[in-house]
Amino acid sequence: MTKLFEAENVSVRFGGLQALDGLSLEVEEGTIIGLIGPNGSGKTTFFNTVTGLCRTVGGRVLIDGENITGLQPRHIYQRGVSRTFQRSRLCLSLSVFDNVVIGRQNSLDLTLFGNLFRRRRFVESVRENHEQVHALLSTFSEPLAARIFDPLHRLNMIDRRRIEVCRALIANPRLLLLDEPSAGMTPDETHEFMGDILKVRSDHPRMSIIIIEHEMDVIQRVADHVVVLNFGKKVAEGTFDAVVANPWVQEAYLGTS
Ligand SMILES: Nc1ncnc2c1ncn2[C@@H]1O[C@H](COP(=O)(O)OP(=O)(O)O)[C@@H](O)[C@H]1O
Ligand SMILES: [Mg+2]
Structure with a gap:
């Protein structure tokens, strides 16, 4: 497997708030990463940091081994990172x-x-x-x-x-970031849309995707690897099965302990 993307020890602060706290994450070529965590845990901030909208106070972001930390958003986009937004930006x-x-x-x-x-x-x-x-x-x-x-x-x-x-795809990205794409859709629409995402992946076998999503059954269906954030830190990571077996995830998502 070829490593496409890497975040190393990334930290972001908003005044006194530590929105990302030493976050490290790797993405292999052709994989779908599910990024989960409670509201306010730093998921969107992570996307904003990768795409150059947020400044880091520490750490690095690399694509294909090239350090893209602090580059202008359009330069990051030219290096193959595209995204969708949590709140629609369509006209x-x-x-x-x-x-x-x-x-x-x-x-x-x-x-x-x-x-x-x-x-x-x-x-x-x-x-x-x-x-x-x-x-x-x-x-x-x-x-x-x-x-x-x-x-x-x-x-x-x-x-x-x-x-x-x-x-996002018209740029022919190598890394596609999807921020809660199922928000506002019915369960049936979500199911159909995730089928589309899987098709996009099979049409672009070398492209990697990070998807922020709250529904665990959606994550189970689409993600090859799951990363869990809480207060800007990674609290669990692994296959879906490994992550749901984690006691913290059990308590936060499945209401058991
Ligand atoms: N531009 C900003 N200025 C100040 N605080 C922010 C900003 N963006 C996000 N935050 C704060 O950072 C934390 C993480 O937010 P966010 O990344 O949007 O969380 P998530 O996407 O996981 O729900 C939250 O406490 C949020 O209020
Ligand atoms: Mg968000």
Whole structure:
């Protein structure tokens, strides 16, 4: 197994609050890591740190052995880290196509100069983007791909979540970070959506995924390896079976001890 990603002893503070406290975590190529822990345990802060939105006060983050700690978010993104957000950042009035293409930087030149003087290149880039977005949507569902120019507000919750994942995937990431993607979905929608995530993984066998998720049965189904956080520290780690056997997890998640 090849190591793709590594966090070494990462610490983040917000004033007096230690949001991440010496957290270390490794991700092998092609694996899905389930990241769990109570509200406020630092899961989103970890994603924000990996993607360059939070400053560390200690530790390092490496992708393919390259130290990316403290780089600008766009430089981290260019090195193959994409994410979705816990609170949706879709533009409901824009089309499906626009919402996915936003995920790619420098994709469309929409300036007046670009339109007037480089018309052919502009038309060409729209065509390429259209093909790619259509192909991505098709991996989720053909009916969704057929709605590429529908405004997003006409789509239901599960399709909107798929659009968020497509937006992250258009960058062709090596590490995909999913922050509570099942929030607000029914159990049936969650089940269907996790089937999509497993399909994304089989379509991109070298891509790794870290998924923050509260439902233990979802974690059991999708995660190859589980990491448990509490107060910014790793309190348990291993296979799903090993982690649920941990006394702390038993008490916090399963209500037994
Ligand atoms: N930008 C911020 N400024 C101050 N405190 C923050 C900020 N972001 C998160 N926190 C705090 O850090 C802790 C971890 O938050 P978060 O990473 O969002 O937890 P989780 O995603 O596990 O629910 C919480 O106590 C939260 O209130
Ligand atoms: Mg969170």
